Amino acid sequence: MELRHLRYFIAVAEHLHFGRAAKELNISQPPLSQQIAQLEEEIGAQLFYRTNRSVRLTPAGEHLFREAKAIMGNLERATTQTRKIHTGEAGKLAVGYTGMLSSGIIRILRSFKDKHSDVELILHRMSSAMQNEALAERRIDIGFLCPPIDGETLGFFHLYDYPFVVALPSSHPLAADTSPIRLSELKGEPFIMPPRGEEAGYFDQIIALCNRAGISPDIRQEAEGVTTILSLVAAGIGISIVSTAAAETQREEIFYREIKGADDAIGLYLAWNRQDASPLAERFVQAAKVFIPNQDK
Amino acid sequence: MELRHLRYFIAVAEHLHFGRAAKELNISQPPLSQQIAQLEEEIGAQLFYRTNRSVRLTPAGEHLFREAKAIMGNLERATTQTRKIHTGEAGKLAVGYTGMLSSGIIRILRSFKDKHSDVELILHRMSSAMQNEALAERRIDIGFLCPPIDGETLGFFHLYDYPFVVALPSSHPLAADTSPIRLSELKGEPFIMPPRGEEAGYFDQIIALCNRAGISPDIRQEAEGVTTILSLVAAGIGISIVSTAAAETQREEIFYREIKGADDAIGLYLAWNRQDASPLAERFVQAAKVFIPNQDK
């Protein structure tokens, strides 16, 4: 059986007239009769009552008519959707993000979703190291992450820079003052940090920052993900140095202070697998480029 | 596009190897490559990433793969069901019945349903006259009805004979006695009868029965359907003469008495449209024939 049989069958069932159906199909009547006969033979069921003057569907034919129309409709929708996925108008896009959905990331996601309503964005929170791996293995299509980035297999570009701030429990003695803090004041404080294996760039930058201020952070606690780190700070377990992106959502239990004399910032990058990136991923990357700040020279 | 394309595509998507897929399809590899290329061209989407050493589905291909399998499954089920409807193993069967589903009718329906679980029996209560019309117009496939039957267009045979009984309100003076009643005792009683136009055979037989007993029934009320008639009797509106089939289900408000010296009975017939009876209707008729009483000579 071929789709031709179904197409012809539907035409005859709709017109209940071989001649007119043939005309609609742009073929002559004899081959139409033949194909219908073939279909009946193959299915093993008479589909039409035919006298020389009238054509009517049998009960079996009526059933097949309904089914055939549904099948052709499904096929039509399937091919259209397939084409859309190819062009990147539709599909699923797995997106990784490190800690919090900063307003910068949300703006990009929102804008893309608005223009591509058929696209399903699936968000995965994972560390920068995990994103490198997931992008390489195509478990995610897009990553919002911090260095290091495996430039061999991944394409990437810089999006935003977020300065560092110190996160203190509100109950902490240093939390009273709103002025920028000197990092040397943090000497001996218990630090909460992500594991270096998960966020090497972030980790090293903070260490360097502290070293420059003449202190060596006393890491008492490791925690995965900014939200977890901040929860621990809120609980009074220790202090941490986080990006202003994480500090966007204020919490009562946490007090943020800028760092005096340091304009260090952590870079947020967008990355994708540069080999066989899905069309959707490519679209996303293109759309995201618009959000690069100061791109006008 | 033809089903061939989908079949070939599914084979390649399952094997992710053109050579092996071709072998399974019993064709050689080159035409398989061609057909897949055609499919991609027609849909307007790349379906496989092909290097010379590996074949992988694109996101678009993965979507089409799922859809194509579903479509092939639907098609398979549709053709099987169509064949079943043709042979009478499945389908819908509209059955008409006059008044009540007597135990005789129920036995036939039950037996048929047991042997043909894929068949949906749709019951329609309608008078014998309506059934004649509905059978001719194919609104129903099978009728359980009383004469007259239009032998021109309908095939039919006799099933059961149900003797007549008198139905009295329990409060009626004549309802005390359990012995057979003489019809002459009913002189002057208000009769409830179906309209003659709907149940001519039944109507005329009762009139003849009464006439033989020397009375002319005083028809005060007409009602469509035995259940309606019996409800009116129960309400004390009048009396009626009904078949023992209707009397099968006893009600407290109604008292039935046999009729003395009359072995008249109303015949229940099974009828169908003898032109292009649906295969299912034919099966039903054949199955019902087993229930003709005294068929052994």
Add this chain to the structure above:
DNA sequence: TGTAATGATACGTACAGACTATCAATCAAC
């Protein structure tokens, strides 16, 4: 560097589906 594996390409062929012509059956008009 040579060999095996794999999908794409080139080209000839056979068959199936399409066309034209015609037939058979039915219905309607007179």
Add this chain to the structure above:
DNA sequence: GTTGATTGATAGTCTGTACGTATCATTACA
């Protein structure tokens, strides 16, 4: 009854295309 129109089926021919064989290009691996 007879004739003409309508309609689906059949017969015979032709053509497009799906398939097969042979071969190539590329890649992986020994």
